[in-house]
Amino acid sequence: MxxxxxxxxxxxxxxxxxxxxxxxxxxxxxxxxxxxxxxxxxxxxxxxxxxxxxxxxxxxxxxxxxxxxxxxxxxxxxxxxxxxxxxxxxxxxxxxGQVAEPQPLDTGFPPEDIIRQLVRTTGIGQYPVYALNLSADVIAWNHATTEWYADFGALDPAERNMVRWMFTDPTARIRFADWESDAQDIVARLRTVPARRPHDARLARLVVEMKRLSAEFRLWWEEHDVIEQRSRLRTLCHPTLGNRTMRLVVVYPSDTDSYMVAYHLPAGPNDTL
Structure with a gap:
């Protein structure tokens, strides 16, 4: 209500x-x-x-x-x-109960710089930390991300997108123990963005491109499944470190609602960093 x-x-x-x-x-x-x-x-x-x-x-x-x-x-x-x-x-x-057409807050410090510094200062451990905008463009990542996901720095800037990588790079299907479940999850999360940003041109272009590049994306996008951002377990596979189940937690910095930081935490309370 x-x-x-x-x-x-x-x-x-x-x-x-x-x-x-x-x-x-x-x-x-x-x-x-x-x-x-x-x-x-x-x-x-x-x-x-x-x-x-x-x-x-x-x-x-x-x-x-x-x-x-x-x-x-x-x-x-x-x-x-x-x-x-x-x-x-x-x-x-x-x-x-919600903000219509939120405008960027003037903090005197570019939001993307804040996000990059946040990843740099908190991503010093063995668990992946990466930052995305609402269209899933990867804008910052730590070393653990390059180990468990991909070296986004080696990709062309136009290809540094988590959705694009998951659906077009064969490595992604190897890195996820249950690729189909995680891929459907990210599509359902992406589905919530147009409701908040109906005029986001970057997102519109991404959806058009992904529907052209991936039949699976096109199928799941048209199913209209929606999942809000919340923590979930994700099992990643490493060629030498083996499989590891982590808890994916997405946070939004208070200074901006245009970016999010994805943290990977130990899966259970008794696991250690």
Whole structure:
């Protein structure tokens, strides 16, 4: 259930909008400040007009009435109320339980650099650590990844994609003890991305390419199976180290939702690194 469906959620959104409205100086949005003005910040009617809304409807929203604003309305309010990206996301989460069209957060440090450093500093052990974008392009990996998967550094940059490698490189079918299960799993995980990024051109090109290159990918993609990212066991096969079952855990750094880091951990609580 979306939190807005509860009275608590509606009150929280109403209070948040009111607090943001009251902090805006009218001059910030091009409105004159007359000598008789007593309202702190903007008036409700002013917010409504600037956002292209009915004053009565916006008043209901600030009163916590049982109405549901669209994503477009929320973004219009975010523009008028000069919300930061964090505040805009928060408002969307209150109203819909998810963020519509998330924008990159400005941390002063490129997200891809953060991801590369994260892999570099945490991937010093014997277990694979690699980083992907949402289209499964491999952007960073540790030495253990080259042992258990492939040396992505030796591949052409256009081929450094986990999905492409799994379906087109014969080595992949050797490295996975149960290739079919893991391949179906990665297709089902990839299936969730278009719902969050419907306009992702890179993902669209990848799907078209993979449907052309692999009949198995085409079959499983059209089956529409969906699996959210969650930990799972994966057994990898090494020519000299033998078979090893690991727990695959995917994490998303807080500064960006466009990249993920895949960690391989001991399969059981009694296993050691």
């Amino acid at each position: 979306v939190w807005l469906d509860s009275g608590l959620g509606r009150r929280e959104l109403a209070q948040f909008l009111r607090s943001r409205r009251e902090r805006i100086n009218p001059e910030q949005v091009g409105l004159p400040v007359g000598p008789r003005r007593r309202t702190a910040g903007l008036r409700r009617e002013e917010v409504a007009v600037l956002a292209g809304l009915s004053p009565t409807w916006y008043c209901y929203l600030e009163q916590g009435r049982k109405i549901r604003p669209s994503s477009e309305v929320l973004d219009s309010l975010a523009r008028v109320l000069l919300l930061s990206e964090d505040e805009r996301r928060y408002m969307h989460m209150l109203a819909h």
